[in-house]
Amino acid sequence: MLDLNGNPATSYDPVQKVWSGCSLHSLYNEELTVGQIIFRQLQGQPQRIFQISHTDNTRLTRFQMLQNAAKIGCYLRDQGFKKETDLVGLMARNSTNVGALAYGCLFNGTPFHAVNPNLEHKTIASLYKITRPRILCCDTTDYEKVKDIGASLGALIITVNGKLPGILSVADLLQNPLPDDYEPAQFQRGVDRTMAILCSSGTTGTPKAVTLSNSRKLFEMHSYLGSDDVQYAPSTLDWLTGLITLVTAAVFGTVRLISSEMFSTAHFLDICEQHEISWTIMANSHVAMLANCPKTSAQKLRSLKHLLFAGGHCLVATLKKMQSFLHGSGILRNAYGLTEVGTLVSYNYDTQSKPTSVGRLMANIRVKIVDSSGQLQGPKGLGEVLCHNGQPWSGYVGNPQATAEMRDSAGWYHTGDVGYFDEDHYLHIVERKKDMLKYLGMMYYPHEVEEVIAQMPDVAEVCVFGIFRETEGDAAAASVVLRSGSKLDPKHVEQYVRKNVSVQFKHLHGGVQFVPQLAKSANGKVNRQAVKAAYLRDATQS
Secondary structure, three states, X not given: OEOOOOOEXXXXXXXXXXXXXXXXXXXXXXXXXXXXXXXXXXXXOOOOEEEEEOOOOEEEEHHHHHHHHHHHHHHHHHXXXXXXXXXXXXXXXXOOOHHHHHHHHHHHOOOEEEOOOOOOHHHHHHHHHHHOOOEEEEOHHHHHHHHHHHHHHOOEEEEOOOOEOOEOEHHHHOOOOOOOOOOOOOOOOHHHOEEEEEEEEOOOOOEEEEEXXXXXXXXXXXXXXXXXXXXXXXXXXXXXXXXXXXXXHHHHOOEEEEOOOOOOHHHHHHHHHHHOOOXXXXXXXXXXXXXXXXXXXXXXXXXXXXXXXXXXXXXXXXXXHHHOOOOOOOOEEEEEEEOOOOEEEEEEOOOOOOOOOOEEEOOOOEEEEEOOOOOEEOOOOOEEEEEXXXXXXXXXXXXXXXXXXXXXOOOOEEEEEEEEEOOOOOEEEEEEOOOOEEEOOEEEOHHHHHHHHOOOOOEEXXXXXXXXXXXXXXXXXXXXXXXXXXXXOHHHHHHHHHHHOOOHHHOOOOEEEEOOOOOEOOOOOEOHHHHHHHHHHHHHHO
């Protein structure tokens, strides 16, 4: 709910020292799953265009999507997918049939575990070893990457965006007949059933599988959307933003625009103008890229009514420049959320006067700020951000310890983010408590790169950290202590990482510096922040 100035309403209890979004009751019966809601919604206006694939050059009506998804749901039902542990692994880019596959899972109450196809093989294997899906769905280009994973799990592999000899495809499933009386599966309190599993990581970088329920919070805060909107998100379904876009399109009857291409300014400007995108959600680095692109213009972005960004901060100058291309205030909005919470926590409609804030709290969300000594903080008090969404959570699959660390016994999520509220009840995120870094939208941890560099015989000690670049994110950089007598060159370290790490987002895009010693804390541990500060200081002086 918005206040009279068009901003989310947030109140503060000075006794409990808790900030709260407004209280709203859901309009949907709690017996229903999101799949049941979508099944009913897609039955309206059957001839309207529902999905446009820019890459595949395909268009599907609402009826076609409903029928395709129902065929997937029917197939899963016939294969005996009944329990919440009967999972589908989904590792695919945004092609024509991904939507039907996901909606079909929702229709049957079958959780899908979405994993980013650009991850390393060992990470993908670790994630699916946790959840053990019965079916693995992948693009044809990734079949070789997952066939051994499927074999180890005894899982059937189905290709999503094409066909391979002897391999079942989604296109094959869509040839199956559909019973006239098909209905989606029903459950007691469908709202609490696990809907999907996305990916997160702990402070050690160990992959975790995050359960998301059929909560209405995933979509109800976007009830301003309607049939005139064209939605686009560059993220795949393993990101919360991708899942939000998938569900809101079906619930609110928008047009869902998809593309399998990675985000680029040229591509976004092209499809925004061609398809008249009205709503998009993207990473903060994407906003910076757009704002600083010489080809960006108000003409190309004239259709945008809602430009949401998440994942971090943008420079004030960048926000002002981006705003100059938009037709009105309130279009550019900063959003803050957590995969574990399953929704956006806060939303900033006022990036012009509050450019450093992530906004006010969404409905039914509570937040408190706790400092390092465990004391609750009031306005302007700095500490860890804890949030409460008022609903059950099944936690991380197979990891009760990490679940308890993330969400305490009172239901508060420990976000690992440090922040504060200002006097107007706007939340500000100052830094991450954890070491996790993100480069070009892909998460990684410093120790993953450190372990590779440490294998070099000439390396005595190494510390990896992120150098923030607005259009890229946290570029990995390393300070290295060499063994006595070494003739190693910084370029040798960069080349070694490129050779031994298969994914580019973990390469040393921030550079390498040789130092006589690494800064340490009193207990002898490497002080990563101090090492980074010395690196930046030396880089400035050289």
